[in-house]
Amino acid sequence: MTAARNRIEHSRTRITKLVFPQDTNPIGTLYGGTALQWMDEVAFLTATRYARQQVVTVSMDRVDFKVPIPQGAIIELIGEVTRVGRTSMTIQVRILLEDAMVGTQELAIEGHLVMVAVDQAMNPVAL
Numbered sequence: 001m002t003a004a005r006n007r008i009e010h011s012r013t014r015i016t017k018l019v020f021p022q023d024t025n026p027i028g029t030l031y032g033g034t035a036l037q038w039m040d041e042v043a044f045l046t047a048t049r050y051a052r053q054q055v056v057t058v059s060m061d062r063v064d065f066k067v068p069i070p071q072g073a074i075i076e077l078i079g080e081v082t083r084v085g086r087t088s089m090t091i092q093v094r095i096l097l098e099d100a101m102v103g104t105q106e107l108a109i110e111g112h113l114v115m116v117a118v119d120q121a122m123n124p125v126a127l
């Protein structure tokens, strides 16, 4: 495995969550704004692990909500580096909805976030 591939492998981040009532909208499914917050958190962790520098979110690209996620569901968020630029990285974030009784997972939400490595003065720095 190349060093670059190895770095991407080691930065991959998975978080498992239970969807509580306070995470849902009035129809009892995961609130979109909550999902976006969780996606930003996973992207931040993934980018930090890759860069080992301070990172900030500069862009949240198209996010597709494919399947509603009900209250009580087990979900898994997965962040993965899909592009590395000079100072920025694109992180693909997927949210998988798990069937707790069977163990299968389906893709429920997917999006791409661009994170930039910055110094203390908030200037972009090379990765």
Ligand SMILES: CC(C)(COP(=O)(O)OP(=O)(O)OC[C@H]1O[C@@H](n2cnc3c(N)ncnc32)[C@H](O)[C@@H]1OP(=O)(O)O)[C@@H](O)C(=O)NCCC(=O)NCCS
Residues within 6 Å of the ligand: 055, 056, 057, 058, 059, 084, 085, 086, 087, 088, 089, 114, 116, 118, 122, 123, 124
């Ligand atoms: C992130 C920030 C420092 C970048 O500053 P900037 O003046 O745009 O810097 P640059 O033009 O040199 O761009 C830096 C990198 O970001 C990328 N970038 C900038 N704006 C972007 C956008 N809207 N979408 C995607 N990538 C973008 C550039 O392509 C460049 O990537 P590269 O070095 O890999 O080629 C600045 O935009 C900022 O402070 N934004 C606010 C961040 C923030 O508060 N986030 C929320 C809290 S985490």
